[in-house]
Amino acid sequence: MRGHRLLVDSGVTALAPAIWGSTYLVTTEMLPADRPLLAAMVRALPAGLLLLALGRVVPKGVWLWRALVLGTLNIGAFFFLLFVAAYRLPGGVAALIMSIQPIVVLVLAALLLGDRIQVRHVVTCLVGAGGVALLVLRPAAALDTVGVLAALAGAASMAAGIVFTKRWGRPAGVGLLQMTGWQLTAGGLVLLPATLLAEGLPSTLTGTNLLGFGYLIVLGSLFGYAVWFRGIDRLPALAVSFLAFGSPVVATALGYLFLDQVLTVAQLAGALVIVGTVLFAQPRRARRATPSNSLVPSVK
Known part of the structure; x- marks a missing residue:
């Protein structure tokens, strides 16, 4: 029964990166050109303020700076870097670079929480990144230096956000949507002066x-981050980070459907590798005596 709940939680959490995979298409086809700060701020702040108004709970004490840190890592910095990468790189290339996120999670977990890096987790990360490479790389793929650096920094920001979100959890009496509202609002406020x-x-x-903005606010932020933080709350953080591999799969599928891109045998093989990697990384049952902030999934 516990294993069934974990699989359901993984499936629900996977909806977030699936939606985020459409960000590349929406950004290039529907949003104003060359405005990554505006896109990031509008995606975050309205959704955060709405949840803040509905929740009627504001962070206090230590959670004032924790909400700011989490909002900056998970929302403010990540959104900005994501949109810079989306504007300057083909969606598949940006998704490939950001697929290093699980590796960053492993390293940060070892440095900050003392978790032991296991060989099978490293191999799983590399196999997953290889699947993304098969899926998205093309001979004509353009590499823009600023876009590449933004994608790398975005992966590091989101990985750090996952680690600290898992470590700190939520204060007593604060619901998941309220916590999501704190982070979206904090991230949006960080972005507001920079945007202006x-x-x-x-x-x-x-x-x-x-x-385009409405889509990103409602689905990309309100729904997407609610299920994403729910997943971090219930699943090992490394398992959650692997679910982000669903983003390039969706980005590639949308490119095929709406941008007349061609799917090759290598891309289909890459998609299968990614699906297999994600499934392998998901926990089947919780290990006994596993600390609440553990970042390593039990793969059995």
Whole structure:
């Protein structure tokens, strides 16, 4: 029964990266051009303020700075870096670079929490990254230096956010949606002054722009982060980080459906490798005496 619940939790959590895989398409096709700060801020702040208003609970004490740190890592910095990568790199290339996230989680867990890095976890990370490479790399794929650095930094930011979210948990009496609202609001407020100073607000927005922003706010943030933080709350963090591999699969599928991109045999093989890696990394049952902040899944 416990194993069944874990699999259900993994499936629900996987919806978040599946939705986020559409970010690349929405960014390039629906949002105003060359405004990564605006895109990141609009995606985060309205959703956060809505959840904050509904929850009617604000962080206090130590959670004032913890919410700011988590909001910056999981939302503010990550959103900005994600959109920089999305604007400057083909979606598949950006997704490939950001697939190093599970490896970063392993390293941070060893450094910050004293978890032991196991060979099978390293191999699983490398196999998963190889599957992403098969899925997204093409001979004509362009590599922009700024975009590559943004994707690497984005992967590191999200990995650190996963680790600290798992370590700190939630304060007593604070619900999952309330905690999600704290982080979205904190991340959006971090982005707001940078957006106004560096980019300003656009003079006009088209109907397509508004639809794109609405999609990112409702599905990408409100729904996506609610199920993502739910997953971090219930699953080992390394297992959650592997679920992010679903993002390039969706990005590639959407490119095939809407951008006339061609799927090759190698890409299909890569997709199968990714699915197998994600399934292998998910816990089947909880280990006895496993600390609540453990980042290593029990793969049995």
